[in-house]
Amino acid sequence: MFAARKRILVTGGGGFLGSHLSRLLLSQGHEVLCVDNFFTGRRRNIHDLMDHENFEMLRHDVTFPLYVEVDAIYNLACPASPIHYQFDPVQTTKTSVVGAINMLGLAKRLRIPILQSSTSEVYGDPTEHPQTEAYWGNVNPIGNRSCYDEGKRCAETLFFDYHRQHKLSIKVARIFNTYGPAMRPDDGRVVSNFICQALVGQDITVYGQGTQTRSFCYVSDLIDGLVRLMNTPPQITGPINIGNPNEFTIRRLAETIIAMTGSKSRIVEKPLPSDDPRQRQPDITLAKELLGWRPAIELEEGLMHTIAYFDTLLSEEGKSIIPDNA
Ligand code: NAD
Numbered sequence: 480m481f482a483a484r485k486r487i488l489v490t491g492g493g494g495f496l497g498s499h500l501s502r503l504l505l506s507q508g509h510e511v512l513c514v515d516n517f518f519t520g521r522r523r524n525i526h527d528l529m530d531h532e533n534f535e536m537l538r539h540d541v542t543f544p545l546y547v548e549v550d551a552i553y554n555l556a557c558p559a560s561p562i563h564y565q566f567d568p569v570q571t572t573k574t575s576v577v578g579a580i581n582m583l584g585l586a587k588r589l590r591i592p593i594l595q596s597s598t599s600e601v602y603g604d605p606t607e608h609p610q611t612e613a614y615w616g617n618v619n620p621i622g623n624r625s626c627y628d629e630g631k632r633c634a635e636t637l638f639f640d641y642h643r644q645h646k647l648s649i650k651v652a653r654i655f656n657t658y659g660p661a662m663r664p665d666d667g668r669v670v671s672n673f674i675c676q677a678l679v680g681q682d683i684t685v686y687g688q689g690t691q692t693r694s695f696c697y698v699s700d701l702i703d704g705l706v707r708l709m710n711t712p713p714q715i716t717g718p719i720n721i722g723n724p725n726e727f728t729i730r731r732l733a734e735t736i737i738a739m740t741g742s743k744s745r746i747v748e749k750p751l752p753s754d755d756p757r758q759r760q761p762d763i764t765l766a767k768e769l770l771g772w773r774p775a776i777e778l779e780e781g782l783m784h785t786i787a788y789f790d791t792l793l794s795e796e797g798k799s800i801i802p803d804n805a
């Protein structure tokens with residue numbers, strides 16, 4: 480174990496996925512340097528790691544250069560929830576694009592592998608279903624979601640150009656909707672919104688008629704996929720879809736969460752945000768073949784863990800942590 484110990488940089492390590500990834504890497508005996516500006520991350524997510532002898536936290540914004548010595552980089556820094564990435568869209572594009580340039584520059588100087596957390600949003604509102612990695616996407620370049628979608632697309636371009644031009648070892652993961660403990664109660668994404676609303680008896684806010692679909696992956700499966708991808712030989716670059724192919728309508732998700740929590744909440748319809756993708760489902764053939772990976776946790780089990788997490792959070796921090804959806 481000691482011989483294989485690496486010092487690993489996790490950008491966005493204080494966020495939802497980054498905190499789970501940091502915890503797993505530490506459990507495997509690695510050292511973790513967590514870099515985060517805490518825009519959406521929370522100290523609570525990494526509270527238990529602060530005293531770990533192999534964990535180090537650095538408050539830093541990846542849009543500024545970073546000079547550290549590490550053996551590998553997971554680049555996760557970027558707000559992922561639509562309400563958060565649309566709050567300061569210029570900063571979102573900078574984080575994706577300038578952040579990618581800085582982390583690629585760091586990887587180039589050190590000659591180390593770097594993994595990018597890309598997204599199913601690169602497929603936009605897809606006209607092919609399910610989405611394979613060969614699909615180029617259907618993305619609005621000037622809409623409310625474009626700062627994120629186009630930022631992530633440009634980051635992928637940079638990763639492949641650093642690979643071709645500078646022979647850098649890159650790994651690009653296209654992550655589909657992922658949920659689980661450590662999401663913020665005010666994250667704004669659908670699973671956390673519905674669970675929090677159900678637990679406190681608020682109306683469940685379905686945007687549009689709830690006929691749009693998503694495919695939800697539990698966090699432990701996702702993190703396992705990222706680590707497997709990082710550990711592949713250099714010729715494997717991705718992009719590789721990582722997500723759970725089981726597809727649900729948003730209305731069915733609401734009904735499932737109401738049933739599982741025994742909530743008295745009603746479902747109410749709110750306006751559908753612009754450019755909201757109508758359907759999304761990963762084709763994970765490549766991940767199965769190249770990573771030997773497939774998700775193990777299905778929706779009800781994952782929701783059970785996530786409901787338990789929010790239930791505890793609410794009892795510790797009170798109902799006021801949930802935004803009023805009226
Ligand atoms: P999150 O918002 O919980 O975490 C993002 C983290 O990045 C936060 O801790 C935030 O403070 C930090 N951050 C943001 N801007 C930064 C900057 N300029 N410098 C340093 N740190 C910065 O979101 P998440 O769900 O954990 O997502 C992590 C990554 O995975 C993101 O890159 C996201 O695009 C990608 N992703 C997530 C999902 C998902 O469903 N969770 C889906 C697709 C892609």
Ligand code: UDP
Pocket residue numbers: 543544545546547580581582583584585586587588
């Ligand atoms: N960079 C960094 N840390 C490093 C090396 C580079 O943050 O250890 C940043 C630096 O700001 C630079 C960017 O990465 O602008 C891209 O680096 P690269 O070497 O690719 O380009 P150049 O320095 O030639 O512009």
Ligand code: UDP
Pocket residue numbers: 560561656667668669670672673684685686687691693729751752755756
């Ligand atoms: N959504 C919803 N109610 C909410 C939050 C989201 O109906 O309170 C819908 C949203 O319109 C989208 C889907 O749920 O169709 C997933 O939204 P999320 O923000 O979680 O992720 P993304 O749209 O980025 O896939």
